Amino acid sequence: MTRPRTLYEKIWDAHVVEQRPDGTALIFIDRHLVHEVTSPQAFAGLRASGRTVRRPDLTLAVPDHNVPTTARLDAAGNRLPIADAESAAQLAALEKNAPEYGIRYIDAVAPEQGIVHVVGPEQGFSLPGTTIVCGDSHTACHGGIGALAFGIGTSEVEHVLATQTLLLQPAKTMEVRVEGEVGPGVSAKDIILHITGVIGAAGGTGHVIEYTGSAIRALSVEGRLTVSNMAIEGGARAGLIAPDEVTFDYIKGRPYAPKGADWDAAVAYWKSLATDPGATYDKIVLIDAAAIAPSVTWGTSPEDVVPITGVVPAPGSFADPSKQTAAAKSLAYMGLEPGTRMQDVPIENIFIGSCTNSRIEDLRAAAAVIKGRHKADNVKWAIVVPGSGLVKAQAEAEGLDRIFTDAGLEWREPGCSACLAMNPDKVPAGERCASTSNRNFVGRQGPGSRTHLVSPAMAAAAAVTGKLTDVRELMA
């Protein structure tokens, strides 16, 4: 009998091409997602060394990071030029490189275009039990459907293009078990913010986190993608959630998903991947779902999480002296005083989008809060950016776009948008943004921008009141 194994170990074992004596292994990569920012230098490297792409059929390219989210076509249906020369150059490079190497390419005006981590699962290109890489750290997202997915750097992008493999060190395993039922107004985003606050930004370093427990099982695939998306914020390179019927229902019928007899074989295989009873993890963290409140960040590290009912902490309240220094710096940058109630923090900008929270369920949650209300006057800029063209079309079919625009929010074209300041969507210096994205780093949403990470419902609530708000108060 074989030793009981975790989900991670099973996926790892199934992908070992060659075991090296030093403990590393050459791992086969089933899916490679490519976007315009981290790929130009990789293609340039291939060209310089005269190499080709080994498996273009396992590679999918889509531009997302710096495509503008304003209209891309003029009235006559012609593509509008991109004003920023460097963005245009990166897009042009991808547009040229993908066909040259025979790679599937979704162009910037295709109906399926969107954020690479939204597009992968949506197209059925990302599958459970596969290894997925992309030159973007939020590749961890695909772990929500049970894929071992992680971000890689540009040298590794080139390595995967050339060899369809990566040389990897096996990770340690960590289980984060969330048991119980979350209260009203508490979403997948609050769960992962809470977890990040508990384990810390380096808590998962060297580990792959498997999220388990009844509160995780109760999430939709969209919610699971949100949780796994932010595994990296807890320091882990990848997150995993075991695939189950919810996952299979989500994937079935999607364009690149297995069909017919293949489907049945695939499901049987996916079911065999669940962590065996008796398998052990290197680290286990238990979280009580009932204790999770709608959550918000106060600082410039994703571990700086408090419940919305909480206050800005005093740097002296942290035991670790270096955390005290970091917290003091964060507060200075964020322009916050210790003891301030989070609910008294005014908000001038709202961003609903990013690969963390731009799927249909996220937009529905935000729309439910904002419906029949209007954004507060002090909110100067509020944008809703669907994760893909298909999410956008679905939302429009449900009338969600009208709910947002009636409330004074802007309805945009899909892309990474204000998640990172690479395209025209930026938060002005010194201003705050209630953002559904995943990072509150210094300057992430634009030089001097102050980010408060929240769920879509909480972002909508902040839009309505003009300050950080406990969404439960608007839900009566």
Add this chain to the structure above:
Amino acid sequence: MTPLDKVEGRAIPFGLKNVDTDVIIPAHWLKTTTREGMGRGAFEAIRADPDNLFDSAEYKGAPILIAGDNFGCGSSREHAAWALGDLGIRVVIAPSYSDIFSGNAVKNGILPVVLPQAAIDRLMEVAATDPVFVDLEHQTVTTQFQDRFTFEIDPFRKMCLLEGLDEISLTEKSDAAIGAYERQLDADRPWMRPAA
């Protein structure tokens, strides 16, 4: 890649914890299609202050950087390693790194040395006035004051750095094994190929 063995010189006593890749190289520097010249954007926000460490007469061009826990956390951007390299940094010394950053560093000929906080504290002290010596072959960091710290490094990474090896050429030696894996995969799980 330039081989790396002994590095000696001034070490920037930076010391901050949780330095993320947005601090190392802000996102607007990612909009390039080449790797060169990225050093100009390294630590841009910090270097906006004319009195910053990096541009001071003492530390400009220093080959070693001393940092706090979890250095290079945040995004997977390899630009962080390019920026450090372009700035002239060959060695970073910190108590821990993000996994992605340390991988990217090695691939770009930068040695990420892991030492306990107590050693970092001592080196910060020395670095204020004197040079630091790093010896990859013997896995030591020393000073002229008889400090001697040994560090661990994965043997494969060590060899790549010492010999300046390119990883793709190494993997290409396993071409037959990759081909065999692909054929087996097609036989065992044919549905793994994208359907459309």
